[in-house]
Amino acid sequence: MYVAVKGGEKAIDQAHSWLDETRRGDTSIPELSVAQIRQQMGLAVDRVMAEGSLYDPELAALALKQASGDAIEAIFLLRAYRTTLPRFLASVPMETNTMAIQRRISAAYKDLPGGQVLGPTYDYTHRLLDFTLLANGERGNSSPSTLPSTQPSDETVEDCPRVLDFLNSEGLIESPLANSGRAQSGASAESEAPADLTRQPLDYPAGRDLRLQALARGDEGFLLALAYSTQRGYGRNHPFAGEIRQGEVAVEIAPEELGFAVIVGDIQVSECDMINQFVGTETEAPRFTRGYGLAFGNSERKALAMALVDRALRARELGEEVVSPAQDEEFVLAHCDNLDSSGFVSHLKLPHYVDFQSELVLLRRLRKEFEQRKSGRRGPQADATSEPGNQDGPGTDNEQRREVKQA
């Protein structure tokens, strides 16, 4: 007797204990600590925090460890934890002008107040495998000991004015809050707090606040591909990386009972201001437009991609023709979340016996009828409906079918 459908419970337990073993790997190799992951796999931790929508490097590192390094699985762990946390209040808008800069570059100006700060970047590294790392060497190649300390820790960092503010003061670019969804969305206009798609379902058209939140949580790979598509002509918007900055910013909250803002902590963020062209209209002089990207941690690729997609999604607002996927709000926002997409794609692994059986029943019936028709045609009626008679097939098929049924 067939019994394999039984025993799901035991199978699940066994699978999970096997998974634990596999995750740990060879026990003769020392176990990786969460602190090590946090310190030495920082960019992975940052991605998990950004798309997990929770700034907690330790938990993100834990999630990565638990997920065997799989980013989406780790993001999932962090999100599922995040969703159980109470939300006290919205912070005061973060002032990235006062960021403690680690990196700040502009591709638009050669030099500018605050200067170009390269910071800790993989840019301009030659992608040559560093075999000293493989040999457990502490530092790679051309020993940088000849260089002064890399951390400009003692230097007091001067305030770094935003590149786009220079343009704004000349009127060459729209103001940062121009058409900022807030005015459009109407529904959220009366309340100061920005929309939150973790509390309310996404509604179209989405205000810019909601859109930026969705993009900030969105899958880096998906946004990167969309951003790339705009560069290749699918919704081109002529971008210049006006400014990219990374560093620590204070997060402030203003509890009602206090009446003033207090700092609750510093977070590391990557921010991108994109400068894009706009031809202008009859009533408006031509000027640059903006795309904006922000992500937790050192997530520069994500911030760049986000800024490009944000700008592409402003197509309708700026009177551009919506022709490409990156400009299509419903397409982008409905599909950018990697937990949505990986969950739904992976649900194909779940049993579908019933639906499949339903299809089998229908398919067998259709095939049976097909065979009957075929043999029927070859028989006495063969002269009436010859080979090319397929076009009026359905009508005659139905009649035949009904006859069969009555019989």
Next chain:
Amino acid sequence: MTSAAFNHNPDSQNDSQSNSTGYNFAYLDEQTKRMIRRCLLKAVAVPGYQVPFGGREMPLPYGWGTGGMQVTATIIGQDDVLKVIDQGADDTTNAVSIRRFFARTAGVATTESTPAASVIQTRHRIPETPLSHGQILVYQVPIPEPLRFIEPRETETRKMHALQEYGVMHVKLYEDIARFGHIATTYAYPVKVNDHYVMDPSPIPKFDNPKMHGNPALQLFGAGREKRIYAIPPFTRVESLDFEDHPFEIQGWDRTCEFCGSDHSFLDEVVTDDEGGRIFICSDTDYCNQRFETGAPQEAV
């Protein structure tokens, strides 16, 4: 749905942990449950209408029953008895996983018996044993929008529902007939609820569609990824879409269940060897067991 779920004070969530997991009763916090209850009330008031809700991330993947789980977590109380089925069966992996989740986070009693359950969460089937008044059937829904495969845009489909602009759905069914001689939709077969909204009954086989009509149990539908909730209140009119000359019909088998001999339940096909060997068994394992234990096979043979 007992009052137990309402007893927790949202301000003191730490006190309301009635289990060892460190999470609130049935995982969701009470504010979220309140929000979902409001949506459920609206859904019951407007049968078949998809109510948007602030779906939360659940610790199971989207597409694996998070919508149904949120509904279940919201309505379940300490005195409830929960049954979870997937493909009609209590022992398929995902059903096992979800049942354990609630046993762990809510500490509620679970059962495999359809009549003994007060809340039944299901994926893809309606139990063969008729439900009774007071029971709640919670469906897991992947794509709540019946028009989605005709019109992918939410902004459009919402308008179509508002205007009852369902012609396209009939055209789709007609095209099936023109092409195949039948309506080639075998599961997720669209229904019209209470003479108004066209609704996706989640991908249950059309075999189960007639059970939704006039059912004494409350039927709740949760789509977690798509963040929609809808409902069929008890004793509501539910019609499967069809044509006068192509009336709705359900699947049938010319075989009977290998175990219990049932000739009237939905049968799963099980491949027994690689030479075309097949047996057919009830997809509803509880129904099959009941018949088996009460000696029904003898009657049927």
